[in-house]
Amino acid sequence: xxxxxxGYILQRILQCIVVILxxxxxxxxxxRLVPATNPVETAIARAQMIGQYTDPKAVDxxxxxxxxxxxxxxxxxxxxxxxxxxxxxxxxGPSFSSFPTPVMTLIRVxxxxxxxLLLVTTILSWIIGTFLGGLAGYFGEKPxxxxxxxxxxxxxxxxxxxxxxxxxxxxxxxxxxxxxxGAFAIGLTPTFSWQFIRSVIIHAFLPALSLIxxxxxxxxxxxxxxxxxxxREDYVVYAETLNISSRDILYKYVMRNAFLPQLTGLAxxxxxxxxxxxxxxxxxxxxxxxxxxxxxxxxxxxxLIMGITFFSIVAIAVGALxxxxxxxxxDPRVRYT
Amino acid sequence: xxxILVVSLVIPTLSFAQEKGLEVAPGIPRSxxxxxxxxxxxxxxxxxxxxxxxxxxxxTGLQQIAFDALWYIDPxxxxxxKTWLNSLAAEPPVYNKSFTKMTAKLRKGIxxxxxxxxxxxxxxxxxxxxxxxxxxxxxxxxxxxxxxxSAPDKYTVVFELxxxxxxxxxxxxxxxxxxxxxxxxxxxxxxxxxxxxxxPPVSLGSYVLKSYDTAGNWFLWExxxxxxxxxxxxxxGMPAPKYVLYIAPGxxxxxxxxxxxxxxxxxxxxxxxxxxxxxxxNPTSKxxxxxxxxxxxxxxxxxxxxxxxxxxxxxxxxxxxxxxxIDIVDVSMASYNGAATISAIQVPPTGHYLEWYFxxxxxxxxxxxxxxxxxxxxxxxxxxxxxxxxxxxxDLGYNVPSDPKEVKARLGYGWWKYAPDVAEKLxxxxxxxxxxxxxxxxxxxxxxxxxxxxxxxxRPVMTRAATMIAEQWRRFGIDAQAEPIDLLWTRTSYGDYxxxxxxxxxxxxxxPDLFWFLESWHSQYYRPSGQAxxxxxxxxxxxxKLDTIIDQLRRRDFxxxxxxxxxxxFVKLSVEEMxxxxxxxxxxxxxxxxxxxxxxxxxKNPYTDPVPNWANTKYMFVKIKPVKR
Numbered sequence: 001x002x003x004x005x006x007g008y009i010l011q012r013i014l015q016c017i018v019v020i021l022x023x024x025x026x027x028x029x030x031x032r033l034v035p036a037t038n039p040v041e042t043a044i045a046r047a048q049m050i051g052q053y054t055d056p057k058a059v060d061x062x063x064x065x066x067x068x069x070x071x072x073x074x075x076x077x078x079x080x081x082x083x084x085x086x087x088x089x090x091x092x093g094p095s096f097s098s099f100p101t102p103v104m105t106l107i108r109v110x111x112x113x114x115x116x117l118l119l120v121t122t123i124l125s126w127i128i129g130t131f132l133g134g135l136a137g138y139f140g141e142k143p144x145x146x147x148x149x150x151x152x153x154x155x156x157x158x159x160x161x162x163x164x165x166x167x168x169x170x171x172x173x174x175x176x177x178x179x180x181x182g183a184f185a186i187g188l189t190p191t192f193s194w195q196f197i198r199s200v201i202i203h204a205f206l207p208a209l210s211l212i213x214x215x216x217x218x219x220x221x222x223x224x225x226x227x228x229x230x231x232r233e234d235y236v237v238y239a240e241t242l243n244i245s246s247r248d249i250l251y252k253y254v255m256r257n258a259f260l261p262q263l264t265g266l267a268x269x270x271x272x273x274x275x276x277x278x279x280x281x282x283x284x285x286x287x288x289x290x291x292x293x294x295x296x297x298x299x300x301x302x303x304l305i306m307g308i309t310f311f312s313i314v315a316i317a318v319g320a321l322x323x324x325x326x327x328x329x330x331d332p333r334v335r336y337t
Numbered sequence: 338x339x340x341i342l343v344v345s346l347v348i349p350t351l352s353f354a355q356e357k358g359l360e361v362a363p364g365i366p367r368s369x370x371x372x373x374x375x376x377x378x379x380x381x382x383x384x385x386x387x388x389x390x391x392x393x394x395x396x397t398g399l400q401q402i403a404f405d406a407l408w409y410i411d412p413x414x415x416x417x418x419k420t421w422l423n424s425l426a427a428e429p430p431v432y433n434k435s436f437t438k439m440t441a442k443l444r445k446g447i448x449x450x451x452x453x454x455x456x457x458x459x460x461x462x463x464x465x466x467x468x469x470x471x472x473x474x475x476x477x478x479x480x481x482x483x484x485x486x487s488a489p490d491k492y493t494v495v496f497e498l499x500x501x502x503x504x505x506x507x508x509x510x511x512x513x514x515x516x517x518x519x520x521x522x523x524x525x526x527x528x529x530x531x532x533x534x535x536x537p538p539v540s541l542g543s544y545v546l547k548s549y550d551t552a553g554n555w556f557l558w559e560x561x562x563x564x565x566x567x568x569x570x571x572x573x574g575m576p577a578p579k580y581v582l583y584i585a586p587g588x589x590x591x592x593x594x595x596x597x598x599x600x601x602x603x604x605x606x607x608x609x610x611x612x613x614x615x616x617x618x619n620p621t622s623k624x625x626x627x628x629x630x631x632x633x634x635x636x637x638x639x640x641x642x643x644x645x646x647x648x649x650x651x652x653x654x655x656x657x658x659x660x661x662x663i664d665i666v667d668v669s670m671a672s673y674n675g676a677a678t679i680s681a682i683q684v685p686p687t688g689h690y691l692e693w694y695f696x697x698x699x700x701x702x703x704x705x706x707x708x709x710x711x712x713x714x715x716x717x718x719x720x721x722x723x724x725x726x727x728x729x730x731x732d733l734g735y736n737v738p739s740d741p742k743e744v745k746a747r748l749g750y751g752w753w754k755y756a757p758d759v760a761e762k763l764x765x766x767x768x769x770x771x772x773x774x775x776x777x778x779x780x781x782x783x784x785x786x787x788x789x790x791x792x793x794x795x796r797p798v799m800t801r802a803a804t805m806i807a808e809q810w811r812r813f814g815i816d817a818q819a820e821p822i823d824l825l826w827t828r829t830s831y832g833d834y835x836x837x838x839x840x841x842x843x844x845x846x847x848x849p850d851l852f853w854f855l856e857s858w859h860s861q862y863y864r865p866s867g868q869a870x871x872x873x874x875x876x877x878x879x880x881x882k883l884d885t886i887i888d889q890l891r892r893r894d895f896x897x898x899x900x901x902x903x904x905x906x907f908v909k910l911s912v913e914e915m916x917x918x919x920x921x922x923x924x925x926x927x928x929x930x931x932x933x934x935x936x937x938x939x940x941k942n943p944y945t946d947p948v949p950n951w952a953n954t955k956y957m958f959v960k961i962k963p964v965k966r
Binding site for chain 2: 037038042044045046048049051052053058059060063066095097098100101105109113165169172173176180183186187282283284285292295297298300
């Protein structure tokens with residue numbers, strides 16, 4: 001008899017691979033279909049825009065040379081095949097806009113900062129938002145629950161850029177408790193020293209706080225709605241008639257069932273870490289992947305776009321896969337069929 | 338809850354207490370450090386200082402204070418009171434009669450920061466390496482132009498050119514940047530000069546790299562102990578700041594906050610509103626002009642570039658109609674809060690150009706006429722800057738000078754009349770009609786639509802200008818829209834546009850020669866829409882008369898006085914044909930804080946350009962002085 005568990009895993013893994021293939025292909029093809037994103041022309045345009053003298057006699061030669069250098073010769077399909085050949089060897093190629101610095105070198109620097117900031121803030125905002133949302137949903141009539149809801153409803157519609165800027169003005173200018181930007185203090189070099197770690201924490205505090213505050217709002221609302229629906233379920237009503245304590249009903253019956261969609265959301269959100277947080281990075285000068293990706297798009301840096309996007313696609317697809325595989329552990333109603 | 342309590346108790350003990358005026362970094366006194374904005378923002382690969390091979394950043398201090406070039410042309414008055422400055426070269430370039438050979442005599446006694454003497458071998462090596470690697474910055478230009486380069490002695494370089502080129506020296510002459518010289522003794526040891534990081538860089542300039550942010554937000558430089566063995570030190574004395582910090586301060590609001598806290602000495606650029614805030618709230622903030630319009634006019638000319646290949650923009654009457662449908666007073670108010678230096682002609686109203694071009698052309702402009710309905714119409718209006726001044730005073734309450742000479746120097750000499758009635762006549766004469774709602778129809782009966790591309794948030798001033806112009810054209814009856822896009826330069830290069838708020842006129846500022854941008858307007862470089870342009874002819878304008886002007890410029894020495902006459906002929910031709918609608922100079926709101934340093938260049942003391950990403954800002958470092966605190 002076929003093992004349904006193995007079949008379930010294989011099916012999910014295959015789906016994951018197909019998603020990665022399709023996502024990578026679409027990301028490869030689309031920039032190449034838009035002439036204005038041609039990295040050769042973008043490089044030449046950038047030189048002209050910043051005021052570099054471009055001898056018109058030399059421009060065609062520049063075009064010829066850069067086209068060859070960037071591996072843009074041949075049809076899109078030929079470039080695609082070459083790309084997968086390199087990718088399977090773990091080589092994303094050189095960045096066009098920072099030629100010949102390898103794409104992985106650029107990503108590595110930014111990824112560590114992005115991962116550090118967004119992992120912590122995503123998980124923290126999820127825990128706090130889910131927990132408070134659960135409480136607010138269960139004890140909906142209590143004054144403190146209503147207060148929490150009002151606060152969440154007030155914060156949620158505020159555009160993130162405004163929230164970030166407000167915090168910056170308040171805590172680094174009006175009450176100068178925190179630095180205005182950067183990942184660590186000027187003059188320091190990255191080392192495993194308390195001075196450096198302390199500087200990183202201080203510099204990350206405001207960006208993290210802005211992300212957590214805004215993030216909590218979303219998780220809070222979702223969990224509150226989920227809990228409001230779950231408390232009307234028959235098994236909850238039945239548990240209450242059996243005089244089971246509110247604490248047990250809340251944690252063992254209500255929260256446990258309501259937080260399953262939140263778990264899926266968390267997995268997907270963690271996968272999206274690789275997209276960075278562009279506005280956070282812009283406001284706080286935080287050296288993350290978001291700004292790197294944005295600059296790559298503006299400069300038609302196909303290699304860098306592909307590198308960042310590839311990580312993002314893989315992370316989201318793998319995140320979804322992990323959730324699919326672990327879901328039956330959290331929800332016994334789900335079977336591997 | 339416990340976690341939140343712990344965090345709220347612990348974090349304040351880690352809080353960053355900003356102590357003003359002590360240290361920028363451990364051991365780096367604030368009072369000895371000049372802090373400037375790097376407008377590039379965060380640098381993606383900060384560890385690469387090989388600018389020739391595609392370096393990490395251009396405005397990190399590398400080209401400003403670490404590298405050096407043969408010559409500089411200052412866009413303003415120049416540190417010696419003249420705009421041509423010999424730097425690594427001791428004299429100006431010397432060409433043979435046929436412009437196939439250029440000789441450069443180098444300055445003696447200049448040393449790299451590692452103690453090796455700078456000689457002609459470095460220049461020869463630079464040119465040969467670049468020519469062998471056309472993928473490097475200036476590489477293609479060297480390959481195409483240089484047949485041979487040699488050093489007959491330690492301080493002389495002879496360039497043999499593959500074709501006559503009377504402006505070959507432009508490659509080595511700083512306008513914003515130039516081909517800098519590589520250290521032969523470093524690069525010749527590298528297998529791949531393109532991939533080589535050049536980290537740490539060896540300087541020819543007065544500063545060496547002390548440290549940098551591996552995340553790309555700041556670069557700290559220290560004055561060389563042997564600063565006397567650099568061109569800056571040898572010629573002008575010790576640069577005052579012992580340390581120089583180039584940082585990416587973030588959005589405009591943060592730049593203003595940083596300067597108000599005296600943590601940013603030189604802001605590269607902010608919106609006019611930011612300048613007003615600084616002028617009101619920070620008594621030590623100083624701009625180029627001490628009051629309205631504050632900004633430094635760069636030798637760059639933003640314009641509404643029209644695609645001359647696209648119907649109906651291929652008709653000069655239509656281009657003139659569009660010009661006369663613009664109210665430049667409102668455009669100036671919308672874009673720059675009135676602080677625009679407008680220009681009716683195809684040269685930027687900046688530096689010496691006022692005396693070289695604007696003063697001589699005024700009588701011609703006053704007499705210039707368009708034939709409208711058989712009668713002459715005189716479109717030029719020299720009173721427009723004064724109208725702008727009045728509107729600024731009335732609407733915004735700024736302190737605007739009343740001296741006519743000052744008004745012209747700050748706001749421009751004049752522009753084209755706002756004459757939609759005349760514009761209408763021009764269009765009607767070409768078969769255009771209005772529909773029953775007053776909207777313009779092309780001669781073939783189709784509605785007339787124009788889109789003005791602009792750069793959106795990346796260049797808010799230009800976007801505001803484009804938006805106002807689109808509104809005025811709509812009022813005139815054209816279905817016009819402004820479209821902000823990120824890839825403005827490449828789309829315009831491909832001719833995928835009707836109108837584009839961009840610039841393709843860039844001049845030396847400190848020299849009247851227009852060849853820098855004008856050469857590429859020659860028909861030999863013409864590329865139709867669908868192909869990327871060669872350099873600056875985005876508008877796809879072709880003219881035999883223009884070709885003749887450019888050919889004559891080519892045959893003349895850079896300093897031939899006749900070049901100015903040819904430049905004026907170009908100006909007249911471009912007025913007649915109106916291939917692009919010139920709007921204003923690129924006014925940059927560079928604001929300097931005199932809390933720690935004083936002596937920055939201003940309109941009253943224009944010894945150089947204060948805009949910090951320009952390479953000639955190196956001259957600022959020997960003129961500013963510390964404020965005793």
